[in-house]
Amino acid sequence: MMRSLVPVLTVVMVIIGVWYVAAAWMNATWTLQQAARAEQQLSPVEVLQDTMVQKRPRLPAPHQVAVELWETTVEKKVTSKRSLIYHGWITLSATLLGFAIGTGLGILLAVGIVYNRAMDMSVMPWAIASQTIPILAIAPMIIVVLNSIGLQGLVPKSIISAYLSFFPVVVGMVKGLRSPDPMQLDLLKTYSANGAQVFWQLRLPSSVPYLFTSLKVAIAASLVGAIVGELPTGAVAGLGARLLAGSYYGQTVQIWSALLAAAVLAAILVGIVALAERITLRRMGIAH
């Protein structure tokens, strides 16, 4: 952990450094054009200064994004339409609802697949094949169709999230429920355990590590689903809406801050799942 701290910090510093240089370079064109129009001569230092404070830069400097983030999270009231926490919460609630639905249905289907041979043979190839298909492409259609039958807001977005988190959970959970080896199954048989006991005492506990691996993929996919689900509704609310509105009006600082907020949200969500994984696995005595 400590050993990689310095290299990681170095890489992050280099990224920020490259970002500053790129910002100066990409924004300089506009600055020079403005100066030429006003028939001014700017010294290199003045050009550099201007590239860091433009209202609508091609690439906002890191500190501009940081200021925007600070203003829209801490200084705005959370109920304000301009608060990133407000938009983040809208996206988060759709993500969590979708994640819960997708995970629940995924686990149920996995149990069905493991216990029903016909279901296994007919559904499993499609579940695997569906992972090669860009499912996200149908997101706009789901939104619009559900809108036309009167469903709006949270539910359509979480259906997309559920759909995206569903398949990773099914595939991982099937693997997990099948992970006990024949020796363990035989042992339970010698104890004359019935089907339900085998499920609760052996199959379910041994599937937990696989489940958590899938959950980490699924929660990230849910967030992407919720963000993309916000695009076709015409940018009303949510992080995806902030991205779209920013791109309509050329508000690059707003796009970058929404993007960073989404990144932080994703990191927190995956982090929480990873933490739950560590605690659970330690309690179960699987990991140390």
Add this chain to the structure above:
Amino acid sequence: MIWTLFALIFWAAAYWLNTKIAASPLAETRFGKFAVPMLFGITLLVVWEGLVRGLDVPGVILPPPSAIAVTFAQELDILRADFIQTFVKGALTGYLIGAMSAFAVAVAADRYEFLRLGLLPVGSFMAALPVIGTAPILVMWFGFDWHSKAAVVVVMVFFPILVNAVQGLRASEPMQRDLMATYAAGYWQTFWKLRLPAAMPFVFNGLKIATTLALIGAIVAEFFGSPIVGMGFRISTSIGQLELAMVWAEIVVAALAGSAFYGLIALAERSTTFWHPSQRR
């Protein structure tokens, strides 16, 4: 009403047949492994068709598969143009650039311990982020045409491939590396003869994950602005005109392209890593 009834009867019959096949010795044969999922897929289509017709679901909510097939056949020219714009120009270009640059960085990270320690955590962190959000920015930088879509794809596929490649390049065992050392093999000889082949299963894992990401990136990036051709453009405008059959036809194209792309990479994997336990038969 007849259609609904037909759909339900067909479903019951197919279910019965599938249970029979799954319970019979046929289940272990190639025929059984192919027939059961096929029958399931056909049943889905029949039930969809039957219910949509029987319950009079309007075409603007859910068109029947037959209408989608008709649209698909009629609009082949448009679909082909969209496919070339989005898949060949956008996704494929971006995929190639992203994969090659990720691999180059992975080799560098493998060579220099410091770089690896620094890049790997950042890379795995980035791979879990909603990278698709960079689409509006990249569209603003590279314009509406396929260049910006390729750029989005580059960003999307870069980190999964990087993380897998770095992991793969470390996959050879100390014993094997020692053996190469006793042969007095140099860095590059060890690289070509041992570490690169040993890395291939991991690299292909990254490449396979990236196929879907590439297609998603190219399609979603078009929602943020595109010329009047492309799969994402067609999907978003056809929805506006409530031509859902066209949307579904594009989705069929996307599904076919996605599976074919994945299949192609899987084939390449099989011929490259034939020695790996997971590929042996």
